[in-house]
Amino acid sequence: MRYPQGGGLTAKQPEFREQVRLSAMAFFEAGDDNKAVAKALRVSVRSIERWRAAWEVDGEQGLYSKGPASLPKLSPAQFQVLEDELRKGPAAHGWDDQRWTLARIKTVIGRRFHKSYTIRGVWGLMRRNGWSWQAPARRSVERDEAAIELWKKEVWPAGGKAAAASDAWIVFEDESGCVLRPPHAKTWGRRGQTPVVTVRGRGSGRVNIAGLTCYRPGHRSRLFYRLLVYHGRKNEKKGFGWSDYRDLLTAAHQQLVAPLIVIWDNARTHWMPGITEFAAEHDWLTLVALPKYAPEINPTEGIWSLIKRGPLANLVPIGLDELAGTVRFALKRIQYRPELVDGCLAETGLVIHPP
Numbered sequence: 001m002r003y004p005q006g007g008g009l010t011a012k013q014p015e016f017r018e019q020v021r022l023s024a025m026a027f028f029e030a031g032d033d034n035k036a037v038a039k040a041l042r043v044s045v046r047s048i049e050r051w052r053a054a055w056e057v058d059g060e061q062g063l064y065s066k067g068p069a070s071l072p073k074l075s076p077a078q079f080q081v082l083e084d085e086l087r088k089g090p091a092a093h094g095w096d097d098q099r100w101t102l103a104r105i106k107t108v109i110g111r112r113f114h115k116s117y118t119i120r121g122v123w124g125l126m127r128r129n130g131w132s133w134q135a136p137a138r139r140s141v142e143r144d145e146a147a148i149e150l151w152k153k154e155v156w157p158a159g160g161k162a163a164a165a166s167d168a169w170i171v172f173e174d175e176s177g178c179v180l181r182p183p184h185a186k187t188w189g190r191r192g193q194t195p196v197v198t199v200r201g202r203g204s205g206r207v208n209i210a211g212l213t214c215y216r217p218g219h220r221s222r223l224f225y226r227l228l229v230y231h232g233r234k235n236e237k238k239g240f241g242w243s244d245y246r247d248l249l250t251a252a253h254q255q256l257v258a259p260l261i262v263i264w265d266n267a268r269t270h271w272m273p274g275i276t277e278f279a280a281e282h283d284w285l286t287l288v289a290l291p292k293y294a295p296e297i298n299p300t301e302g303i304w305s306l307i308k309r310g311p312l313a314n315l316v317p318i319g320l321d322e323l324a325g326t327v328r329f330a331l332k333r334i335q336y337r338p339e340l341v342d343g344c345l346a347e348t349g350l351v352i353h354p355p
Contacts, residue, residue, distance in 0.1 A: 021063040022064075023041065028051075034049055051063060078113060081112065083129075085108055086100060093108055093111075106119060109122070143294065144291065152297070152349075159288055162286070168216070169214045169215065169222075169256050171212050173212050173245070173263070173270075173300060174210075174300035175267075177206045178327055180319075181200065182197070183312055183314075184313070185309065204231075206229075207320060208240060209225055209226070211223065212225070212300070213344060217352055217353070217354035218354065221338040222252075222341070223334055223341050224252045226247075242272040243274065246274070258284075260285055264289070275287075296348065297348045299347065306340060310330065
């Protein structure tokens, strides 16, 4: 029995596969047919046929793996060097855009190790070593990585201790917006025929959302939100003002009946004199600033991802009222599923320790 080198498996998975093959021997000795064995072990009938043939010739030894059919062109140490080169980015190797393709990786292998790979071979090499074709996340060039790490190490633990001392809720705030042109999502279609989603080419306006994700050890996580529909009319309010945030925080405080430590970004509206003076006058409200350009550590961003990848994906609403209704219904469903709100916090890597 042979597997391709690595096979895209972890160290424990080849051992598990070998145990599955060895467990088939008991079925062979009992005289079970191939279909019954395949169903019991949850493998293909073709695999059982090959295993039975090897067992009939060599017995138990025929079921053990004989290792890779051939040695890989790149050793594990060389692939580690290749990974270091790829982490430098395509620009370091002469390409303007930030995109690694199989052809470019093939070129880097040739330049660095003087070894020739086919495109198919590069694909297999990358898959075996845990790489895949992915859509990259976007990060602002203005980010200060040192400041973000410092915030995680000092500001976040201090906020957790303060929340534990005052029995407060830790609240993350963020805003988002939805327009009549829906977010893209994958769908099934016949090969070679790209599916087409009809969208509105005209129409203005948007549905603005302000959301709060609230966490407290020993309590069910909560989600609060407010919607503001902007139709594009003259003298109509386009977005949330500081008084809207004040009212949202006040409503959350009345529901949670506990102090709030609110963590939000450095948007100008968040730090206007009106809201800062309101926080200074009320001891139940503490405002904390997130580091600049670090949306990945704000769990409320995950809420927007849930609704845009779910009910809003490829949706073509009749108008803004229908869009607002869909958004409201999606957020209402999340409110009744606190595990989703917890998952958004887990995705950030931040941990709230119990007092």
